[in-house]
Structures are given as C-alpha cells and as structure tokens.
Amino acid sequence: MAQSIKKLLVVGGTGFLGSKICQRAVERGLEVVSLSRRGQPSQPDPSAKATGTNDWQAGVTWCQGDVLRPETYAAELAKCDAVVHTVGTLLEANYKGLAQSTSLCQAVSHLVPNSPQVKGQREHSYEVINRDTALMLAQAMAQSPRTKNLVYISASRVLPFIDSRYISTKREAEAALLKYGHFRTVILRPGIMYSAQQSLRSSVAGVLGMAGQVKQALLSRISRTQSPVPSAGLATPPLPVDQVALATVNALLNPSVAGVVPVDGIIELASRSQ
Numbered sequence: 001m002a003q004s005i006k007k008l009l010v011v012g013g014t015g016f017l018g019s020k021i022c023q024r025a026v027e028r029g030l031e032v033v034s035l036s037r038r039g040q041p042s043q044p045d046p047s048a049k050a051t052g053t054n055d056w057q058a059g060v061t062w063c064q065g066d067v068l069r070p071e072t073y074a075a076e077l078a079k080c081d082a083v084v085h086t087v088g089t090l091l092e093a094n095y096k097g098l099a100q101s102t103s104l105c106q107a108v109s110h111l112v113p114n115s116p117q118v119k120g121q122r123e124h125s126y127e128v129i130n131r132d133t134a135l136m137l138a139q140a141m142a143q144s145p146r147t148k149n150l151v152y153i154s155a156s157r158v159l160p161f162i163d164s165r166y167i168s169t170k171r172e173a174e175a176a177l178l179k180y181g182h183f184r185t186v187i188l189r190p191g192i193m194y195s196a197q198q199s200l201r202s203s204v205a206g207v208l209g210m211a212g213q214v215k216q217a218l219l220s221r222i223s224r225t226q227s228p229v230p231s232a233g234l235a236t237p238p239l240p241v242d243q244v245a246l247a248t249v250n251a252l253l254n255p256s257v258a259g260v261v262p263v264d265g266i267i268e269l270a271s272r273s274q
C-alpha cells in the first residue's frame with residue numbers, strides 16, 4: 001500500500017486547520033486541492049501577510065463542492081493520492097454564529113436546542129458534520145483506486161460543557177474508517193487548537209469561554225442551589241494549529257504511521273524533520 005504521495009485533497013482547506021495544512025503541504029512540494037462549499041479562501045492568510053509569504057495560496061487549487069455530494073468532487077479525488085478530512089463542529093449550533101453574538105440573549109439562541117437558529121437543521125447536527133461527512137468521503141475513496149491515504153481530524157476527550165455526542169460521533173466515524181481496507185487511515189485526536197494570529201473572540205477557545213458563561217448563566221437560573229458549572233477547564237493541552245498541521249503532513253508522508261494518534265503522538269509527529 002505504501003506509495004509516494006504527490007497530490008493531496010484537503011476537505012475543508014479553507015478552514016482554521018485546513019488552511020494551515022494546505023500551506024504546509026504546498027511548502028513540502030505537494031500538489032494541493034482544497035474542497036469546501038464556499039470554495040475560495042475568504043481572505044489572504046494573515047500570518048503569511050506578516051512574513052511576506054502569501055505564495056502558498058496561489059499553489060492551491062481551490063475547489064467548490066460538498067463532501068456529502070461525491071459528484072461535486074469525484075473527478076478531483078480520482079487524481080489524488082491522499083485526503084485529509086477537516087470537517088467538524090464543536091458546537092452543534094453554529095459556533096461561529098455564537099462567536100458573533102453581541103448579547104447574552106443572542107448567544108443563548110445559538111445554544112438552545114429548540115431555538116429557530118438550531119431547530120430542524122439536521123445538516124448542522126454532530127451526526128452529519130462529524131460522522132456522515134467522513135463516511136461519505138470514505139465511500140467515495142473506495143471508488144477511487146489512486147487514493148490510498150486518509151487523515152481524519154478527530155478530537156481528544158470531551159470538554160466539560162460540550163454535548164457528549166460531539167465525541168461519540170467522532171468515535172463512530174473513527175471506528176467506521178478503520179474498517180476500510182482500501183486505504184491507510186490515520187486519526188489525529190487534538191485538543192483545542194489556537195493560533196497567535198487569531199483573536200480570542202473568533203477562536204474556539206474564546207467561543208468555549210462564552211459557551212461556558214452562557215450555560216452557567218442558564219443553569220444558575222434553573223437552580224440556584226446547584227454549584228456553578230466549572231469554567232472552561234480543558235481536558236487536554238491546547239496545541240498551536242500549525243503544530244497539528246505539521247503533524248498531519250508528516251503523518252501523510254510517513255507510510256508507517258497508521259491508526260489513532262493522541263495528543264502526545266501529534267506533538268512527536270510535528271517535531272519530525274523531513
């Protein structure tokens with residue numbers, strides 16, 4: 001199964017982690033294709049702007065498509081040796097909507113299951129985003145003889161006030177992917193990721209802090225005798241997003257790496273020089 005990897009498809013290549021993976025892969029000389037529903041990256045990479053190295057974005061082919069609709073990317077997939085899946089959501093309600101909330105009430109509306117923002121939006125469920133997107137991709141890969149390597153970005157164990165389905169849907173996807181014999185599967189389980197360029201307000205850590213405050217406010221109204229919900233205590237150490245991106249590319253380029261890689265394994269993989 002070992003083969004050299006020349007062309008990589010990054011599903012979610014416009015995202016927080018996905019764009020870093022694209023950058024690192026381009027720097028390593030891979031041909032890189034990004035797939036996302038929006039297609040183009042929303043803005044020039046701020047870190048690249050600071051260092052005067054925006055060139056990597058020109059080295060990526062930015063494709064528009066939906067991983068749940070293989071017909072939108074099957075032609076690109078057929079030309080790729082490897083795929084990274086970075087689609088996932090920490091909050092079933094749109095956490096980026098939560099991050100943009102300007103009041104506690106608005107933030108609550110993004111978290112309460114029966115609110116208009118959340119109700120009836122199955123496409124925003126953990127089951128679809130964290131699990132079904134990966135299963136759909138695996139089915140498409142099974143039809144693509146050249147594509148023999150997959151990295152699935154999972155997550156470490158559950159955070160204090162995040163629905164347990166966040167991690168259970170990740171684990172369901174992992175179990176299903178590991179059953180495929182057609183390709184090598186690497187599963188990375190990072191904790192929270194951060195970037196020096198990212199403002200706290202738009203970061204997942206910032207959103208977690210806000211989500212924690214909202215839930216705390218709600219619960220204290222329901223029962224004032226209950227002890228307050230602990231603030232956002234992280235179960236695993238946060239990692240720089242660039243470290244996870246480096247680990248991803250190193251995992252792809254080392255055919256002996258396979259299976260589940262926890263946080264310490266991610267740190268070790270990122271430190272490997274190629």
Ligand SMILES: NC(=O)c1ccc[n+]([C@@H]2O[C@H](COP(=O)([O-])OP(=O)(O)OC[C@H]3O[C@@H](n4cnc5c(N)ncnc54)[C@H](OP(=O)(O)O)[C@@H]3O)[C@@H](O)[C@H]2O)c1
Pocket residue numbers: 011012013014015016017018035036037038039065066067068085086087088089090133153154155156190191192193194204205
């Ligand atoms: N951020 C963290 O701190 C953290 C921590 C632990 C684990 N993780 C995991 O790491 C992965 C990456 O997280 P992230 O923060 O980088 O996510 P993100 O910024 O939300 O990026 C997700 C990417 O997926 C694309 N996408 C979403 N639905 C899609 C679809 N149906 N078809 C094609 N593309 C789709 C998005 O673009 P469009 O919306 O334009 O399609 C975007 O490019 C996720 O699996 C997440 O669960 C993240």
